[in-house]
Amino acid sequence: MTTMKAAVFKAPGRIELVDKPLPQVGPNDALVRITTTTICGTDVHILKGEYPVATGLTIGHEPVGVIEQLGSNVQGYVEGQRVIAGAICPSFTSYGCQDGVPSQDGGHVGHGYKPMGGWRFGNTIDGTQADYVLVPDAIANLAPVPDGLTDEQVLMCPDIMSTGFAGAEAANIRIGDIVAVFAQGPIGLCATAGAKLRGASLIIAVDGVDERLRISRNMGADVTLNFREVDVVSEILRITGGRGVDAAVEALGLQSTFESALRVLKPGGTLSSLGVYSSDLTIPLGAFHAGLGDNKIVTSLCPGGKERMRRLMNVVASGRDDFGALVTHTYKLDDIVAAYDLFANQRDGVLKIAIKP
Amino acid sequence: MTTMKAAVFKAPGRIELVDKPLPQVGPNDALVRITTTTICGTDVHILKGEYPVATGLTIGHEPVGVIEQLGSNVQGYVEGQRVIAGAICPSFTSYGCQDGVPSQDGGHVGHGYKPMGGWRFGNTIDGTQADYVLVPDAIANLAPVPDGLTDEQVLMCPDIMSTGFAGAEAANIRIGDIVAVFAQGPIGLCATAGAKLRGASLIIAVDGVDERLRISRNMGADVTLNFREVDVVSEILRITGGRGVDAAVEALGLQSTFESALRVLKPGGTLSSLGVYSSDLTIPLGAFHAGLGDNKIVTSLCPGGKERMRRLMNVVASGRDDFGALVTHTYKLDDIVAAYDLFANQRDGVLKIAIKP
Amino acid sequence: MTTMKAAVFKAPGRIELVDKPLPQVGPNDALVRITTTTICGTDVHILKGEYPVATGLTIGHEPVGVIEQLGSNVQGYVEGQRVIAGAICPSFTSYGCQDGVPSQDGGHVGHGYKPMGGWRFGNTIDGTQADYVLVPDAIANLAPVPDGLTDEQVLMCPDIMSTGFAGAEAANIRIGDIVAVFAQGPIGLCATAGAKLRGASLIIAVDGVDERLRISRNMGADVTLNFREVDVVSEILRITGGRGVDAAVEALGLQSTFESALRVLKPGGTLSSLGVYSSDLTIPLGAFHAGLGDNKIVTSLCPGGKERMRRLMNVVASGRDDFGALVTHTYKLDDIVAAYDLFANQRDGVLKIAIKP
Amino acid sequence: MTTMKAAVFKAPGRIELVDKPLPQVGPNDALVRITTTTICGTDVHILKGEYPVATGLTIGHEPVGVIEQLGSNVQGYVEGQRVIAGAICPSFTSYGCQDGVPSQDGGHVGHGYKPMGGWRFGNTIDGTQADYVLVPDAIANLAPVPDGLTDEQVLMCPDIMSTGFAGAEAANIRIGDIVAVFAQGPIGLCATAGAKLRGASLIIAVDGVDERLRISRNMGADVTLNFREVDVVSEILRITGGRGVDAAVEALGLQSTFESALRVLKPGGTLSSLGVYSSDLTIPLGAFHAGLGDNKIVTSLCPGGKERMRRLMNVVASGRDDFGALVTHTYKLDDIVAAYDLFANQRDGVLKIAIKP
Incomplete structure (x- = not known):
């Protein structure tokens, strides 16, 4: 042939x-x-x-x-x-x-x-x-x-798996962390599984499709949020008692998910970005604590x-x-x-x- | 009393x-x-x-x-x-x-x-x-x-010193790194000294005041660039043969220095931000490699x-x-x-x- | 009162x-x-x-x-x-x-x-x-x-849990690692659980009591070895195809477990020691690759x-x-x-x- | 030809x-x-x-x-x-x-x-x-x-240089560390230079040849000790006020230098070993704090x-x-x-x- x-x-x-x-x-x-x-x-x-x-x-x-x-x-x-x-x-x-x-x-x-x-x-x-x-x-x-x-x-x-896990690895998750994963497509689902593999004790999965949220529970999510039903940022801050999450994984590539991920971070927390963006991103001054929040934004291929x-x-x-x-x-x-x-x-x-x- | x-x-x-x-x-x-x-x-x-x-x-x-x-x-x-x-x-x-x-x-x-x-x-x-x-x-x-x-x-x-050194520490500098430090006020000068203390072998100091650039040489800068005289981004890319720097420290708090720091990074490089910003920041899509460049943006207080x-x-x-x-x-x-x-x-x-x- | x-x-x-x-x-x-x-x-x-x-x-x-x-x-x-x-x-x-x-x-x-x-x-x-x-x-x-x-x-x-998990944390386990845990008392069992929480994909638990080995499976062990029945070092080398483990956790405090942990390490691997020793330890020259194996021995309290x-x-x-x-x-x-x-x-x-x- | x-x-x-x-x-x-x-x-x-x-x-x-x-x-x-x-x-x-x-x-x-x-x-x-x-x-x-x-x-x-610097790198030196380097042959001299490049603020060089100690000062040593003239362990503990050093580099390959390096470490300190050993090593129980000192022993090729x-x-x-x-x-x-x-x-x-x- x-x-x-x-x-x-x-x-x-x-x-x-x-x-x-x-x-x-x-x-x-x-x-x-x-x-x-x-x-x-x-x-x-x-x-x-x-x-x-x-x-x-x-x-x-x-x-x-x-x-x-x-x-x-x-x-x-x-x-x-x-x-x-x-x-x-x-x-x-x-x-x-x-x-x-x-x-x-x-x-x-x-x-x-x-x-x-x-x-x-x-x-x-x-x-x-x-x-x-x-x-x-x-x-x-x-x-x-x-x-x-x-x-x-x-x-x-x-x-x-390689990409999704990299999102969890780059987030530098430690045992007992609270982690939010924005978007539960295949890569987000693997980021959820990766967060569990690294020892997160509370994983919050976010998506707009209930079926994906259901699957995310099988992959390790402890809490699921449908952004069509709740204000995700305020809900995550409520769940964490105002503290915010140790790490947030962005798995979609939009300003909205990037920004929400930043807004739910604790001071000192890490935003681990996996999405492929198609336009410039804006970092809101407040969510960035004017550059003084000891935060990290990391991207992984x-x-x-x-x-x-x-x-x-x-x-x-x-x-x-x-x-x-x-x-x-x-x-x-x-x-x-x-x-x-x-x-x-x-x-x-x-x-x-x-x-x- | x-x-x-x-x-x-x-x-x-x-x-x-x-x-x-x-x-x-x-x-x-x-x-x-x-x-x-x-x-x-x-x-x-x-x-x-x-x-x-x-x-x-x-x-x-x-x-x-x-x-x-x-x-x-x-x-x-x-x-x-x-x-x-x-x-x-x-x-x-x-x-x-x-x-x-x-x-x-x-x-x-x-x-x-x-x-x-x-x-x-x-x-x-x-x-x-x-x-x-x-x-x-x-x-x-x-x-x-x-x-x-x-x-x-x-x-x-x-x-x-504590802030300036933190900028070098958060940049995760390794022996032999090329580092650019944007702005040579007191904190930038200490970031320059910090980069040298961590083992950078080529430190490029940027400012608009020649006297500060002169002092930066005493603190460890190997090359100084006055942004009033040269296009700093293209000059740094020229000096590094197109490779970019391993790490860039932002020590002023402006969109322009933040953006230049991002534009001179090698894929995989770290932007270590020390400045106090007073407005939202924009991450240009290209300089961010659409989120796929294995880059880090870290802030330190x-x-x-x-x-x-x-x-x-x-x-x-x-x-x-x-x-x-x-x-x-x-x-x-x-x-x-x-x-x-x-x-x-x-x-x-x-x-x-x-x-x- | x-x-x-x-x-x-x-x-x-x-x-x-x-x-x-x-x-x-x-x-x-x-x-x-x-x-x-x-x-x-x-x-x-x-x-x-x-x-x-x-x-x-x-x-x-x-x-x-x-x-x-x-x-x-x-x-x-x-x-x-x-x-x-x-x-x-x-x-x-x-x-x-x-x-x-x-x-x-x-x-x-x-x-x-x-x-x-x-x-x-x-x-x-x-x-x-x-x-x-x-x-x-x-x-x-x-x-x-x-x-x-x-x-x-x-x-x-x-x-x-704090000690056992510390053993896994200090071992710097990564997703997909092979980890051996020597001794499955309470701390060893938690080290086993900790290895799983950090993402190990193959955990080999060693003890001399079958009931403890049975419990270790509930905590995350994939393979259990009773040292009264097998030569643990040669068995682990056999299981890993001669490669050795990425990390070995010592959870007892004896020369024998310390030494076995060292002997099953891959070049570049980490021995994470939790045990309380009661006498001097010997590092065998061969197992230590004469000091050239890029190995780590770490202890945690x-x-x-x-x-x-x-x-x-x-x-x-x-x-x-x-x-x-x-x-x-x-x-x-x-x-x-x-x-x-x-x-x-x-x-x-x-x-x-x-x-x- | x-x-x-x-x-x-x-x-x-x-x-x-x-x-x-x-x-x-x-x-x-x-x-x-x-x-x-x-x-x-x-x-x-x-x-x-x-x-x-x-x-x-x-x-x-x-x-x-x-x-x-x-x-x-x-x-x-x-x-x-x-x-x-x-x-x-x-x-x-x-x-x-x-x-x-x-x-x-x-x-x-x-x-x-x-x-x-x-x-x-x-x-x-x-x-x-x-x-x-x-x-x-x-x-x-x-x-x-x-x-x-x-x-x-x-x-x-x-x-x-590659070996000597690796000794300093593996010691995980931080700005302001106190570091002791045992033996000032070519590799030990480069470990001394490496410790300075990583930001140590006090480097103690040890050897038995005064000429080598003299050269070590050019490479970054702040203090030099000739082991033929002083008890090195007690002298280092005296210099550090009883605290010990953050890191000790072994650059010879003998039990005596390995053991001295361990004895001068602070609890939590790192022994970075470069030497090629030719016999088994002994870890003294006391210097190892019975395995509870949060110490690290690392080797590098x-x-x-x-x-x-x-x-x-x-x-x-x-x-x-x-x-x-x-x-x-x-x-x-x-x-x-x-x-x-x-x-x-x-x-x-x-x-x-x-x-x-």
């Missing part, structure tokens, strides 16, 4: 399934046959033309599959092995990577930093919504799937690499939570245009869709 | 020297006879009515003096001892204090957090621009001055307490830098209205004024 | 219940009427004369009770309030406390550090195995019990203070684990000599005994 | 200069022509047969040179460029590297951890005391030398990689200290046997010897 199906960006509003030649495998690459992938909110931004990518680029960045072919420098794996790779595929060797921010990998030209530079699949190189994907810097990024885990169980690892994936799959294997439950629908790759339509319009209670080539 | 001189806030634009009764010493207090104090930029905000305090309140929060009388619970000191106290005087016993943010001490009513609650001198209780000051929670806040150090040498410890003061005085004693050199003028307490006039108008190259009762 | 019952140390091997006068309440103290207390392994060391205390000292350091009388400086509480206090009661105001190690509080004479100086109950002042206890520095140490929690549920907070207690009671209230289940027996204070006999000889599957005045 | 000179281990007590073929350059390698290298204390252990390496292996791990030839995968460099590489050359891509301990790199077989596995030059592959050296994983390890720095100035970066080297060379370039001054002697590679004789016997005040092919 020399060609494959791939979902490519054609123009704003148009993602199409096309035939593409199988990629050539360079010395540091691995060719992976996709068995399951999924659609991310970022892909919808691409579909709508809000995040520009090259015409004809294959979209998608969440691969589960089987090693088809290994480059000459890629040791420690065998063909036929089940693997995943992170949505972010850093080289881990550049200055930026060695400096502790691999997601901002700028490669080996210049100084080694580039904003979001570690995100390559479906952004700067062909992605995973296809029969095959070429994994760059494969020795750093291919993570074998432990026996006994299904595709659906590990499908959240490349992006959703999805951590990648095989070690991160190994850890996340171990969390899945531990049964601490059922991350496979976030998969609400399954589509064939052939039907991906319909899957985009369902997902972009958030119909039918969709959280994540398993796409099967 | 039962009365003393004190500089009090009368009305916007009016600070006056008046007679006040000597304060009564409660069980946890210490009465300190001031030998030297100084005027802070915050005091000028109070003078102008931009930061509201009660009419008749004694202003000032930077005490150097001698213990006159100790409360019944205050052990470990003797009357006649030379001491300083931090501008911020936390109890260290409240929930907020025990939780790691003593500057946000909310006391023992409610949950123990209050924005800037540790700042009491010249804010919520009578301050230090007087013959005497009552130090609350004295056992936690009185710091004996090591032999051999002059008043001028330790006068920067209560606020200027001056750390207080006798242990902090002990450490800072040890730094002074080590001779690592000459912090006494920041004192450019000396006035009698009787002439404090003239001292405010000089300081508020930044005439005559003034940095800090020693006020002597 | 002017006298009370108290269990005091008489001589090695003899703890007796005697009558003592009710203590006088100083300005910073609170008198607490004990409703429930318990016996700790440390108390058994005292009983046996292995840890010297003054003859006639009241033993015990785990108080649950009701405020009977407040000192004149103790604000924010009311008499009749249900409270606990930590086993360690720091002042939080000394140099050592402000420097981040309140358990090593040396008070206000000298430099403010003293090894284990924060431990006062039943060590340097009268303890909690009595009708009443005087809590020093009460404003920093009295923690109100949330409504709805029983004495038994919060009885683990003052020492057992039980953190105290009202903020710590507040957080731990919130964990109890969250229902994350059933810490009340560690109470296996209940005795009247009048029968405390029999309780010591049961506990010291570890009969009848005893874990913790609720002692009721 | 197809052959080169190389200093190889022949047998215990015998290092000889021999002819070897030039190495073949693999796709991830770079061939570097050595312009300056040096001898390390570890090399003397190898010479004496105390640390076993293969017969015929080229010794040495501190390269300064010029790129002669680049492997096919090595981008971002040009032949003829002046470079250094760290003594430790991790791949940065293995599990162990991505997990934050690159010096313990176990490669891509098994789990990716191996004690000291990142140390390859002169240990598991041919080293730098030769005309040429093959740098593995070159893209991660080649660090260009900034213009204007001499070979001697950057010769300390690959090992001495020299950090490597191009980012670390870049930072260290920037420190050199900043002129903060004169690290070139540690080079006390210069020898031709042809005379390396004589150089070993001088260095191993510590004659003539030798600190470091520049070896020139």
Whole structure:
């Protein structure tokens, strides 16, 4: 076989399934046959033309599959092995990577930093919504799937769990913390699970969809608030006796959620932001205590690499939570245009869709 | 003697020297006879009515003096001892204090957090621009001055060094970092010194006054930039070869310095903010990498307490830098209205004024 | 009433219940009427004369009770309030406390550090195995019990949970870590629960008593090893594929457990030690990689203070684990000599005994 | 030219200069022509047969040179460029590297951890005391030398500065700390400089050679103690008023220095160990406060990689200290046997010897 199906960006509003030649495998690459992938909110931004990518680029960045072919420098794996790779595929060797921010990998030209530079699949190189994907810097990024885990169980690892957990990790949660998580889409749900994994003793989940709030309780939320029904800021201040929360995670990317997250923080608290914003943000003077509140605002891009994936799959294997439950629908790759339509319009209670080539 | 001189806030634009009764010493207090104090930029905000305090309140929060009388619970000191106290005087016993943010001490009513609650001198209780000051929670806040150090040498410890160093500490500087410090007033100069103390190998100091830039070189700056002469953002990006700085310290409190600090950060870098802002802030989408740059924005309020003061005085004693050199003028307490006039108008190259009762 | 019952140390091997006068309440103290207390392994060391205390000292350091009388400086509480206090009661105001190690509080004479100086109950002042206890520095140490929690549920907070969790916290556990906990007495069981609360995905619990291993599974252990049945070091290396664990918690205080914990660490791993040792320790050259393994050995003394207690009671209230289940027996204070006999000889599957005045 | 000179281990007590073929350059390698290298204390252990390496292996791990030839995968460099590489050359891509301990790199077989596995030059592959050296994983390890720095100035970066600074970094030094550094050989001198770079305000340097103590003052020591003249432990406790030091760095590898470092620590203090030990260590019960002192013992292996080297060379370039001054002697590679004789016997005040092919 020399060609494959791939979902490519054609123009704003148009993602199409096309035939593409199988990629050539360079010395540091691995060719992976996709068995399951999924659609991310970022892909919808691409579909709508809000995040520009090259015409004809294959979209998608969440691969589960089987090693088809290994480059000459890629040791420690065998063909036929089940693997995943992170949505972010850093080289881990550049200055930026060695400096502790691999997601901002700028490669080996210049100084080694580039904003979001570690995100390559479906952004700067062909992605995973296809029969095959070429994994760059494969020795750093291919993570074998432990026996006994299904595709659906590990499908959240490349992006959703890694990002959501990063929100909890960057919030520097301590045992006994009170944490609020704004928005309970797939990433927010994983931030909720992450807050529980770090030891928060009271987790307040916020969303506007009751079904998502119901699921958030399974992921660790102790209290749920529907912003369509209550004033979330005053309600959280009431629950905490006026103290505020130790940490707030923003998982949507709007001024309103960012600002609410800031307004419910205790002095000394941390706002951990995961959302992708599309306009300038305003920091209200009062909520920022004029710059004297010992507050932190931290942002995180999805951590990648095989070690991160190994850890996340171990969390899945531990049964601490059922991350496979976030998969609400399954589509064939052939039907991906319909899957985009369902997902972009958030119909039918969709959280994540398993796409099967 | 039962009365003393004190500089009090009368009305916007009016600070006056008046007679006040000597304060009564409660069980946890210490009465300190001031030998030297100084005027802070915050005091000028109070003078102008931009930061509201009660009419008749004694202003000032930077005490150097001698213990006159100790409360019944205050052990470990003797009357006649030379001491300083931090501008911020936390109890260290409240929930907020025990939780790691003593500057946000909310006391023992409610949950123990209050924005800037540790700042009491010249804010919520009578301050230090007087013959005497009552130090609350004295056992936690009185710091004996090591032999051999002059008043001028330790006068920067209560606020200027503590705040400036906190800016460097919160920036999480590592050996070999490149750091930019925006504004080289007294606090910015100490942030520059702090960046050097934490191991930065290239410190870029920014200001609009050449004399301050000259002094910044003595405090550790390797490169100085006058924003009246160069485009600071593009110049810093040029100096760093497009990489940006590991950390930027904001030491003024304006949108322009905040925004420039953000624009020169590498992906993954930290903006450490010290300034007191007077309006909402805008985070530009691009400089924030849409929330995906692994950046941090951290704010710090001056750390207080006798242990902090002990450490800072040890730094002074080590001779690592000459912090006494920041004192450019000396006035009698009787002439404090003239001292405010000089300081508020930044005439005559003034940095800090020693006020002597 | 002017006298009370108290269990005091008489001589090695003899703890007796005697009558003592009710203590006088100083300005910073609170008198607490004990409703429930318990016996700790440390108390058994005292009983046996292995840890010297003054003859006639009241033993015990785990108080649950009701405020009977407040000192004149103790604000924010009311008499009749249900409270606990930590086993360690720091002042939080000394140099050592402000420097981040309140358990090593040396008070206000000298430099403010003293090894284990924060431990006062039943060590340097009268303890909690009595009708009443005087809590020093009460404003920093009295923690109100949330409504709805029983004495038994919060009885683990003052020492057992605080110490056990500290073992997990000091181990710097990250999401996805593999952690081994050596010994599953009450503190080891809480270290196991703490490892889960911090996000470990594989927790290996080690003990020689099957019943304790069974309970450890309820607290979060994924794998249990009985050292009477297997070679623990080789078994852990086998389970981890030769890699070793990210962190090992020592919760007993013997050379053998210390050494095994070191031998199962990955290069770069952390040994978090909680045990009270009674002889010099040996670090084997090989297990220490000749000092080049990037390893850490950290020790922790039980953190105290009202903020710590507040957080731990919130964990109890969250229902994350059933810490009340560690109470296996209940005795009247009048029968405390029999309780010591049961506990010291570890009969009848005893874990913790609720002692009721 | 197809052959080169190389200093190889022949047998215990015998290092000889021999002819070897030039190495073949693999796709991830770079061939570097050595312009300056040096001898390390570890090399003397190898010479004496105390640390076993293969017969015929080229010794040495501190390269300064010029790129002669680049492997096919090595981008971002040009032949003829002046470079250094760290003594430790991790791949940065293995599990162990991505997990934050690159010096313990176990490669891509098994789990990716191996004690000291990142140390390859002169240990598991041919080293730098030769005309040429093959740098593995070159893209991660080649660090260009900034213009204007001499070979001697950057010769300390690959090992001495990186290790010494790591001792200060791992000690978690804060502004105002008191730090003791035991042994003032080249690494101890750099630990002293590192302690100053991290903000220590009182650095106590210990050694038995007055000349080294004199040099330590240039590197930042405030107080020097000759252990042949004073009881170091009691003297440090006297200097600190009985409090002890915040951190102690061990830079020799003996029980006596390890134990003294522990004995001078404050409760809560950190012992940062750099030495290579050759026998089991004993932790005295009292100095360890029976395991209850909130102490830390941390070990560090020299950090490597191009980012670390870049930072260290920037420190050199900043002129903060004169690290070139540690080079006390210069020898031709042809005379390396004589150089070993001088260095191993510590004659003539030798600190470091520049070896020139």
